[in-house]
Amino acid sequence: MRPLTEGTELLVGRDGELSRLVTWIRDVADGRGRAVLVDGEPGIGKSALVRSACAAAAEAGCQVYWGAGDELGQALPLLPLLDALEITPVTRDPRRDAISELLGGGAVAGKGADLAAAAAEQLIALVDELCQDEPAVLVVDELQWADRTTVAVWSRLARSVRQLPLLLVGVLRPVPRRDDLRSLFRIVGAGERLRLSRLAEPAVLELVAALAGGKPGAELARLADGAAGNPLYLTELVDALARSSRLEVDTAGVVELTGAATPDSLPEAIADRLGFLSESTLGVLRAAALLGVGFSVADLVTVTNSPLAALLPALDEARAAGVLVAAGDDLEFRHPLIRGALYDEMPTAVRIAWHQDAAWALAEAKAPVERVARQLLPMVSTTDSRVPVPAWAVQWLLEVAMALIGQAPVVAVALLRRAVRDTPLDDAVTGALACRLADAYYQLDNIAQAERIACRALDRVRDPDVRVDLHTTVVQCRGRTGRAAEYLAELKHALTRPGLQPRHRAKLLVLIARTHRYIGEMDAARRVATAALDELGPTEDRWATGWALHVLTQVAMSRGEWADALPLFDRAMAIVRGDPALIDLTLQLRINQSVTFGALDRYPDALAAAGQARELADRTGSIARLAQAQSALGRLLLAAGRWDDALAEVEVVPDDRKEPDVVCCDHGVAAIIHFHRGETAAARRHLDVAALYSQHIGDEVVEPLVRARSFAFEHAGAPERALAVLTSVPAGEVTGEDLLGDAARLAAAIGDVRAAAKIEARVGAIGAESAVPHRRALVLYCRGLLERDGTMLLRAADGYRDAGRPLSRAKALEAAAVAFAEARAEDRGSARAAFTHAIDLYSGLDAQWDVARLRALFRSFGIRSGPTVKHRKATRGWDSLTPTESRIAALVVEGLSNPQIAARLYLSPRTVGTHVSHILTKLEVHSRIDIAREAARHQSASG
Known part of the structure; x- marks a missing residue:
C-alpha cells in the first residue's frame, strides 16, 4: 500500500462531505463497493477531504491506493493507475511485474499490438485480486488530466464496483470537462457525487484562526474574505503574512494585521512562498517541475546529474517551506499550482532545452519509454517549429518505436512526425521512421494518413526490408477501405525490383495472395500463397510462412473444405506460437x-x-x-x-468496441434465442440495435442476423415474408447451412414446392459425400420435408443428435411428427413419440414459444397429451439463475475472485463479471457478500 502524502491541509467546513465519505468507507469495509466523484475548483480542498477519508479507511483496515493525473503526462496512458498501484520497472511482485514488462514492450511488441489496452486489462484484473485480499480504496486525483485509457479503466471499474469491496474515487476540477469525463457523472449518478463549493464565512474564519494561531481581527477577516472561500488561497495568504512577520497576536488572542502590502491573488501568494527559497533550491525545484507533480528522487538525481547527497539540502529546505511533501518513497509538490508556478515561470526555450536534457539523461539511464517520451513531448507541442529533434532522440525512437506505438500511439505520431521532418534524407533512417509513423497512424485508425505516408515513403526508400513493411501497411489500408484490387499491379511490379532475396519475394507474394483473398479471387489466392511457401523453401521466415498458411486456411474455409483446413491450422500455429x-x-x-x-x-x-x-x-x-x-x-x-x-458471451464486449459486422452477429444470436423463448420485445430490441450498425456492413451477409430478421416475420405470422428474407441474400441464393434448413422448413410450411425443391438441390450439392454429421442430416431434413417422409426426418434428427445440435434436432423431430400425423392413422404413435421428443428438446432449451406453438399445432391433430413442461419461470431470486450463474454464485460464496472463478471454469474474467452482474440483479442484492448471505438464506429455506 502506498502511504498517504504528508503535510495534509487543515480540513475545515467539510463535516457533511467527510461524513458521507466515511459512511461509504464503512460500506466498503463490509463488502459493498461504490464509485464516487469529488469535484470543485482548484484549491477548494478536494484532495484534503479525500485524504482525510483515506486516513479513516486505513484505520478501518482498508488498502489505500492513490494516483494522480498530470497535465504533462496526459498523452501517456495509465500513468495515474500505474503510480497508484505501484507498478514500476522493478516491482518484485509477479502480479505487477507482468504489467511492467508489458508496457516496456518485452511481452508484446508486434505490429498492431495495443500495449495500453493489454495493460488496462491486467490492471483491472489486479484490482480484482487486490480486493480479494482486503477491502480497498482507489483514488485517482486530478482526474481531469488523466489520459483516456485511465478514464476508460475508471469507468469499467465504476460499473463493476457492485462486485468488489472497492471504493473508487475520482477527484477532478470542473474544467476541462471532456466527453469521457462527462460520462463518468452519468455512470456514478447524483447520489455518489460530492461537489465542493467555497467555504462559508464561519468556516473561513475558523480556518484562518487555526492557521494564524488566534481569532482573526477585523482587518485580517476582511482580507480573508477576499480569498473567496478557497482554502488553498487562505492557507497561502496566511502563510505569506506569517513569513513577512505581518501577523501579531494581542493579549486577547486576536490576530491583527500590520503593514500594507499583501498578496492579492493565489498565484501571487504562491510566488511569495517560493520567493523565500534559496536560488540553489529553486534550481532543483525547477528540474523537479519538469518531471511532473509527483516524481521519484532517482529520476531527479538522473536529470540533474547530481548525487543524492548534493540534493538533500535543497529537498529538505523545500519540504520545510511546504513546497514539497513525501508521497511514499517519492516526493511531490504540495499542490499542482505550486509546481505550475515554477514550471510556467521558465521561458519556453529554456524549458524545452531542459526537457531535452532530461530526456537524454533518462534514456541513457534506460528509463521506461514513457518517462523519456514525456520529456520529449514539449519539444513537439511548442508553437516554435524550429526546435529540432536531436540525433540521439531519432535513434532512440527507432529502437523503441513499436513499444511506444503500442503503448501511446498519439505520442508516437507526435514524435515520429517531427523526427521525419527533421532527419536528413537518409534512406535507412528516414524510411524506417516513415514506416513506423505509418504504423502509428494505422494504430490510431487514421487509415488515410497511414496509407499516404507509406506510399510517399515508397517513392524514395530503397531498402527492401523497409519497402516490404511499407507495402504491408498499404495492403492493410486498402483492405480496410475496400480498394485492395487497385494495389495488385503495384505489388506485382515490386516483385521485379532487383536485389530481392527469397524472403522478400515470399513476403510480397503473401501480400498478393492476401489481396486476391480480399477481393474474392480464391483460386489465385491459393496459387500465390502456395508459391510463397515454395519461394521460402528451407528459409526460416515466420511472418511469411504464417501468413501464407493463413491465406490457405481462409481459402479452404470459404469453399467449405473444413477438414482440409485443420492440418493447415496446425502447421501455422506451430510457426507463429x-x-x-x-x-x-x-x-x-x-x-x-x-x-x-x-x-x-x-x-x-x-x-x-x-x-x-x-x-x-x-x-x-x-x-x-x-x-x-x-x-x-x-x-x-x-x-x-x-x-x-x-x-452472456455476446454482451461481454460493449457494442461501441466492436466492428459493425460483429455487433450485428451478436445481436442476431441474442434475438434468435429471445424469439425462441417467446421474449419478443427483447428480441426486437436486439434487432433495432443491429439495424443501426447494419448500414455500415454493405452487402455482407451476417447469417445470425438474417435468421433473426426472418424469425421476426415468422413470429408475426408472415411465413412468406420470412422466407423472402432468407432468399434475398446476394445472388438470390441462400448460402449458409443454417439458413438453408430454415428456408426449406418455411417453403414446406407454405407449400412452395418449387422453392423447396430448389433448396433441396442446393443442399444436396453441399452435403454430397460429406462425412460431417450435420451436413448429412441437413440433406435428409430437406429431402424429408420435400417428400413429407417422417422416417427420413427421424434419420435427420439422429444426425443432428450426433452433431450435437439440439435445436436442429428438435426441428427435425417436429417435422417428422407432423409428417406422421398427416399421413395414416397407424402412424399416430410415431407422431406422438416424435412430438414428445421435440417438446422435451424445446423445453430443455427453454424455447417456450416453440413449445406453445407445437402444442397448439398438435391439438389440431387431436394429440393433446404430452409431458408436463418444467421451465424456468422465475425472473428474480435464486431459482432464476442459469446453471452457469449457479456455479459462479457458489464460487463467489467460496470467496473466489472473478479471475479465480474464470480460471476454475475456463471462462474469461469479463464473462464471469457479466454473469456476476446478472446474479446481483436477479437476487436484487448489492455486493458479493450479499450473494453469500442470500445463498445461506436460500439453503436454510430449502432445508
Missing part, C-alpha cells in the same frame, strides 16, 4: 480454427480454440479480436444449445 510480433495472426488463426471445428461438429475442440483466442486477446488487449472470439463463442454456444451462456 509464442512470437510477440505475430500476436494478431495467432488470434486470427485461433478464431478461424474454432469456426472450423464448429463446422465439423467438434464442439469441445471449437469451444477450447475460441477460449484460447479469447484469453490471448484479453491478455494482449486486442479488443477487436476479443470481440470476434466472443462472437464466435456465442455462435458456437447457440448451435450447441447452451443458450444462457451464449447470451
